[in-house]
Amino acid sequence: MDLLRFTTAGSVDDGKSTLIGRLLYDSKAIFEDQLDAIERVSNQRGAGYVDLSLLTDGLRAEREQGITIDVAYRYFATPRRKFIIADTPGHTQYTRNMVTGASTANLAIILVDARKGVIEQTRRHSFIASLLRIQHIIVCVNKMDLVGYDEAVFNKIVADYSEFASRLEVSDIKFIPISALLGDNVVDKSTNMPWYEGASLLYTLETVYIGSDSNHVDPRFPVQYVIRPHTAEHHDFRGFAGRVAGGVFKPGDEVVALPSGFTTKIKAIHTFEGEVQEAFFPMSVTMTLENEIDISRGDMIAKPNNAPVASQDLEAMICWFHEQKLRPNGRYIIRQTTREAKCLVKAIRYKVDINTLHKTENDLEIGMNDIARIQIRTTSPILHDPYRRNRHTGSIILVDEFTNNTVAAGMIL
Amino acid sequence: MSQYNLSHLDQLEAESIFVMREVAAQFEKAALLFSGGKDSIVLVRLAQKAFHPAKIPFTLLHVDTGHNFPETIEFRDFLVNKVGARLVVRLVQDSIDQGRCVEEKGINASRNTLQTVTLLDALAEFQFDVAIGGARRDEEKARAKERFFSHRDEFGQWDPKNQRPELWNLFNGRKAHGEHFRVFPLSNWTEMDVWQYIQRERLDIPSIYFAHEREVFDRNGTIYAASPFMQRLPEEKVEKRIVRFRTVGDMTCTGAVDSPAATLDEIIAEVAAARKTERGTRADDRRSETAMEDRKKAGYF
Numbered sequence: 001m002d003l004l005r006f007t008t009a010g011s012v013d014d015g016k017s018t019l020i021g022r023l024l025y026d027s028k029a030i031f032e033d034q035l036d037a038i039e040r041v042s043n044q045r046g047a048g049y050v051d052l053s054l055l056t057d058g059l060r061a062e063r064e065q066g067i068t069i070d071v072a073y074r075y076f077a078t079p080r081r082k083f084i085i086a087d088t089p090g091h092t093q094y095t096r097n098m099v100t101g102a103s104t105a106n107l108a109i110i111l112v113d114a115r116k117g118v119i120e121q122t123r124r125h126s127f128i129a130s131l132l133r134i135q136h137i138i139v140c141v142n143k144m145d146l147v148g149y150d151e152a153v154f155n156k157i158v159a160d161y162s163e164f165a166s167r168l169e170v171s172d173i174k175f176i177p178i179s180a181l182l183g184d185n186v187v188d189k190s191t192n193m194p195w196y197e198g199a200s201l202l203y204t205l206e207t208v209y210i211g212s213d214s215n216h217v218d219p220r221f222p223v224q225y226v227i228r229p230h231t232a233e234h235h236d237f238r239g240f241a242g243r244v245a246g247g248v249f250k251p252g253d254e255v256v257a258l259p260s261g262f263t264t265k266i267k268a269i270h271t272f273e274g275e276v277q278e279a280f281f282p283m284s285v286t287m288t289l290e291n292e293i294d295i296s297r298g299d300m301i302a303k304p305n306n307a308p309v310a311s312q313d314l315e316a317m318i319c320w321f322h323e324q325k326l327r328p329n330g331r332y333i334i335r336q337t338t339r340e341a342k343c344l345v346k347a348i349r350y351k352v353d354i355n356t357l358h359k360t361e362n363d364l365e366i367g368m369n370d371i372a373r374i375q376i377r378t379t380s381p382i383l384h385d386p387y388r389r390n391r392h393t394g395s396i397i398l399v400d401e402f403t404n405n406t407v408a409a410g411m412i413l
Numbered sequence: 414m415s416q417y418n419l420s421h422l423d424q425l426e427a428e429s430i431f432v433m434r435e436v437a438a439q440f441e442k443a444a445l446l447f448s449g450g451k452d453s454i455v456l457v458r459l460a461q462k463a464f465h466p467a468k469i470p471f472t473l474l475h476v477d478t479g480h481n482f483p484e485t486i487e488f489r490d491f492l493v494n495k496v497g498a499r500l501v502v503r504l505v506q507d508s509i510d511q512g513r514c515v516e517e518k519g520i521n522a523s524r525n526t527l528q529t530v531t532l533l534d535a536l537a538e539f540q541f542d543v544a545i546g547g548a549r550r551d552e553e554k555a556r557a558k559e560r561f562f563s564h565r566d567e568f569g570q571w572d573p574k575n576q577r578p579e580l581w582n583l584f585n586g587r588k589a590h591g592e593h594f595r596v597f598p599l600s601n602w603t604e605m606d607v608w609q610y611i612q613r614e615r616l617d618i619p620s621i622y623f624a625h626e627r628e629v630f631d632r633n634g635t636i637y638a639a640s641p642f643m644q645r646l647p648e649e650k651v652e653k654r655i656v657r658f659r660t661v662g663d664m665t666c667t668g669a670v671d672s673p674a675a676t677l678d679e680i681i682a683e684v685a686a687a688r689k690t691e692r693g694t695r696a697d698d699r700r701s702e703t704a705m706e707d708r709k710k711a712g713y714f
């Protein structure tokens with residue numbers, strides 16, 4: 001059984017909680033005592049229906065205010081796949097939360113209200129999914145029951161969305177007409193829309209092919225930790241522990257250690273179960289090398305003929321996460337793979353108006369939820385690939401050196 | 414390229430090993446919170462895997478309420494010995510004797526919330542700057558909002574409304590002096606994943622997870638083990654039943670389930686068909702709608 005991580009995006013009242021509730025309920029991931037508990041709270045509030053959003057809105061403040069504050073993670077499984085949902089709130093701090101949820105997702109579900117069609121928020125959600133390089137989008141046209149299951153309504157939305165999406169970099173977009181409330185095309189194919197020839201949402205989630213999404217071409221092994229047992233049995237053992245971020249490594253491969261540039265060969269790839277003959281993303285392994293060379297956390301093992309870019313100057317798209325605005329020329333801590341350095345924000349190139357997707361160079365004040373392109377100068381070389389080529393070697397966070405807060409996330413261009 | 418796929422258990426394991434290694438790399442002195450329960454047993458295995466062939470670079474810390482099932486304590490000592498780890502035990506009874514906290518009164522008295530005092534004192538005593546816990550997001554709604562790396566202020570408090578965003582696999586463990594972190598490598602695991610992993614890895618677990626005959630009594634629909642730690646009302650009659658436990662906490666707040674499941678296969682079949690959550694048997698979560706969040710804010714596990 002494999003694993004699919006997806007994020008859900010939608011605006012207020014478009015039925016996102018209902019849809020998640022239905023997926024969880026129909027896959028038996030909601031338990032009786034959870035259902036009892038939310039029924040009890042719904043009744044106390046006089047809601048008149050079972051409010052499935054109470055399943056994910058776990059914090060006191062969320063329940064009091066009836067809003068979702070933070071990303072909630074939900075889990076369910078079918079006999080085909082295990083699923084992790086990053087459920088992101090529809091309103092407050094939307095961008096920040098959706099960027100967070102999207103960073104680990106293979107797929108995004110974007111909900112569109114059939115009565116409202118493609119609106120500004122639909123475009124915003126799709127832009128973020130595209131920015132974070134989510135390869136698969138499922139546009140769920142919800143509330144089809146309220147438009148009489150009309151094929152023309154669905155086709156209009158497909159056409160509108162497709163026209164807009166041609167400007168995005170998403171390779172796989174699917175459209176499914178659903179009613180989350182009544183269950184049409186969610187788990188089973190609906191008999192109310194015989195004109196729809198595609199699969200149900202759950203079947204699509206179970207079968208979408210994600211095997212080619214990871215980079216198995218460019219070998220990248222960021223060193224995380226050096227293992228030295230200091231025991232009689234393993235006296236000279238010096239293993240480099242880490243998680244493969246791209247490509248495939250095999251014993252005997254000629255490799256280069258960066259930033260030093262020394263080359264050597266892989267002696268063995270170790271796991272608790274014994275040595276393995278290959279390692280690829282997302283395996284966590286430990287490598288031993290033929291020669292004693294100086295390697296420590298933050299260094300990267302790659303191939304001599306296929307190495308990442310090593311540079312102190314980066315261009316990145318960032319999303320700002322903190323109430324305190326970006327300080328132009330400010331110093332921050334940059335984290336990328338297992339590497340940490342200090343950096344200076346040298347320039348703010350432009351800000352993206354998240355609603356119109358227009359670039360602006362007039363207003364360069366970067367605050368919470370803003371998306372901008374910036375230039376960074378780092379104190380030591382960052383070993384990276386463009387984010388579009390590798391999510392794991394192309395992503396960064398910025399940390400405030402005084403408060404230690406994570407203030408921005410970025411994608412290296 | 415289909416040969417480059419990992420099963421969901423292998424993916425979860427690789428992620429958890431990555432998190433374990435981040436802890437070793439980013440912090441000075443780590444405690445692994447070990448209760449003898451199934452989640453902490455999985456944590457110990459993952460820590461072994463992360464640092465093999467070296468020993469686990471963490472100290473195992475058990476906060477002992479004194480109200481544990483004897484089988485759990487016996488198992489704890491067996492496992493610690495088997496993996497050759499260092500174990501530190503701190504007793505809630507000592508915290509009570511020293512006047513650091515006060516025992517609850519009444520028939521539902523439990524030392525569950527008192528553990529927080531002993532835990533925070535132990536972290537300070539040994540200068541642990543990080544504690545690894547086995548909490549999972551699928552367990553409870555407040556835990557669904559937890560980070561892998563969860564910041565605690567100088568009072569050990571969690572501020573759920575002001576958590577650091579966590580993206581990709583970039584974990585920010587930077588902190589000021591006196592603050593610490595809680596790290597949850599099993600965040601993305603479900604109860605089913607844990608059981609499947611225990612089966613796959615052939616991990617030893619305490620006997621109370623399997624069906625056994627036990628003297629129990631019923632209180633408000635929860636089946637409690639008869640023990641000297643709980644007062645019973647006159648109408649609460651002790652009877653012998655075949656039960657097992659889905660979670661392992663204190664005898665005062667952990668309910669049993671009627672079950673004939675005596676093997677891992679049978680437990681997995683039972684978990685797959687279960688219509689109640691595992692923490693549905695935990696009285697500590699039912700004290701209020703936000704019992705877990707309130708305890709976590711104060712510094713609970």
